[in-house]
Amino acid sequence: MKKINLSVAAVLLAASFIYSSCIGSYALFNKYEKWQTHMTSNKYVNGIVGLLIEWLVAPICLFVDSLVLNTIEFWSGNNPLADNTQTVMGQDGRYYVVKTSRQGYEIKAPTGEVTYFLHDEATDSWSMKQNGVVKEIFRFNPDGTIQATMKNGEKINVTNDQAGLDMVRAEVMSTVNFFAAR
Known part of the structure; x- marks a missing residue:
C-alpha cells in the first residue's frame, strides 16, 4: 500500500511541474485546442469529434510541448510553433499586423505596405527597411x-x-x- 501511495505522490508531483505552464507557452496544445473547437461550424460535431480523439491527441500534444517545444523555447527564447504575430491599432485608428522575429519586426499596414525594423547585433543599431531602401535610425554607442x-x-x-x-x-x-x- 505504501508503494502505491508513494508512486501516486511521485506522479502527482511530476505532473505539477510539467503542467504548471511556467516553462513555456504550450503552443502546440493551444493550436490543437483552437482547431478542435473550430473544426466545423457545428459545436455538437466539434464536441463529438473532440471526445473521440481527445484521449489520444491531447496527451501527445502536451508531451511534445512539455519535453520538446517548451525546452526549445526556454533555451532559445522562441517556440517554433508560437504565434509571433499580433494586430495593433495605430495612432491613426487603423490596424497594423506586427510580426516579431530574431532580426526585429515586420509591420504590415492596412494598405498592404510592409516596413521592417531590423536590429544589427554587430553594430548594435536599428534600421528601417521600406521598399528595398534601408536607413539606419539609431545605434547604441559603446560609451x-x-x-x-x-x-x-x-x-x-x-x-x-x-x-x-x-x-x-x-x-x-x-x-x-x-x-x-x-
Whole structure:
C-alpha cells in the first residue's frame, strides 16, 4: 500500500511541474485546442469529434510541448510553433499586423505596405527597411550614448535619458516645415 501511495505522490508531483505552464507557452496544445473547437461550424460535431480523439491527441500534444517545444523555447527564447504575430491599432485608428522575429519586426499596414525594423547585433543599431531602401535610425554607442540619424541624414549623439529624447525631439521639430495659409 505504501508503494502505491508513494508512486501516486511521485506522479502527482511530476505532473505539477510539467503542467504548471511556467516553462513555456504550450503552443502546440493551444493550436490543437483552437482547431478542435473550430473544426466545423457545428459545436455538437466539434464536441463529438473532440471526445473521440481527445484521449489520444491531447496527451501527445502536451508531451511534445512539455519535453520538446517548451525546452526549445526556454533555451532559445522562441517556440517554433508560437504565434509571433499580433494586430495593433495605430495612432491613426487603423490596424497594423506586427510580426516579431530574431532580426526585429515586420509591420504590415492596412494598405498592404510592409516596413521592417531590423536590429544589427554587430553594430548594435536599428534600421528601417521600406521598399528595398534601408536607413539606419539609431545605434547604441559603446560609451552609453545614442547616435540618432535625422531625416536629412545628419547624425547626432545624445544621452540615453529624457534630456537626450528632448534633444532629438527638438532637432526633429527644427527640420519640419510648417506652412500657414489664410
